[in-house]
Amino acid sequence: MSTEPPPSLTERRKAATQLDIAHAAAELFATRGPDATTAEDIARQAGVALRTFYRYFRSKQDAVGPLLTVGGDRWRGLLEGMEPGTPLGVALRTAAEQALAVPDAQAAQALLRTRGLLRAAADDPALRAVWYRVNQESEERLVPVIARLAAPGDEGRDPLEARLRVRLVAAAATDTIRIALETWAGTDAGAEGPGSPADLAVRCLERLGGGLDGA
Structure with missing residues (x-):
């Protein structure tokens, strides 16, 4: 289990503000596209001053980072709650x-927002770089969790x-989730059921098979 201390009230407020800005950026990117969206637009949509925006983010694309990390944080938290010795394949799929x-x-709306971002990233190298950075950071944070399991x-x-x-397991598992989300974003499949992110992720992890369990 994680031994990190709980975040302070100041840290929670900061994270909440960052997530509000991220939601505003994601909505604007999905509806207008990154090129037609400015940092001023995002700050206005989020109800914060422009200086507050730049206190937290260097660019408009960076603003979506907190939103893209939510899923990885949730997945890692679930893994942290599992007993050491749980077969890795089973733990990762569950x-x-x-x-x-x-x-x-x-x-469902959160997943659809991610789909909009991934579609927008296809034509925006800076936004795509944020997505890749988030996945790299997620992989690094996953390493000690996998090591404990x-x-x-x-x-x-x-x-x-x-x-x-x-x-290798941390890298493969992280890329599996990334590929599942990217594949789903390129389709019109729903947020649940066949072809959904959960369905694709589990199918991909099953294809990795015994390699995840060190067979």
Whole structure:
């Protein structure tokens, strides 16, 4: 389990403001496109001053970062709650299915917002760079989580081999979720059911098969 202290009230307020700005940016990018959207537009939509926008973000594309990290944070949190020794394939599939589930309209809307962003990123290199950066950071944060889950199975394994296994699983799992979301964004499939992000992610993870469990 995570041993990090809970965020302070100031940190929670900062995160809430950043997420409000991210939602505003995502909505404008999806409806107008990045080229027709300015930082001033995003700040106005979010109800904050332009100086507040630039206190948190360097560019209009950077503003969507907090929104894109939400899913990865949820997935990682679910994995952190699993018992060490849980087969990695099972743990990753279960967590992916739960993290990408849409139990209510708000969750479905969040996924659809991500779809709009990924579609907009196809023609905007700066926005695409933010997406890739978010995935790289997610992979790095996943490494210690995978290491904890894999620890019992790595007893007696060469230390270098164990580290390689953990890094490879973290990279493969992160890219699997990315590919599932990107593939879904290029279709008109719904947020749940066949062809949804959860469905595609689980199918991709199943295709990786025993490699995730170190077979």
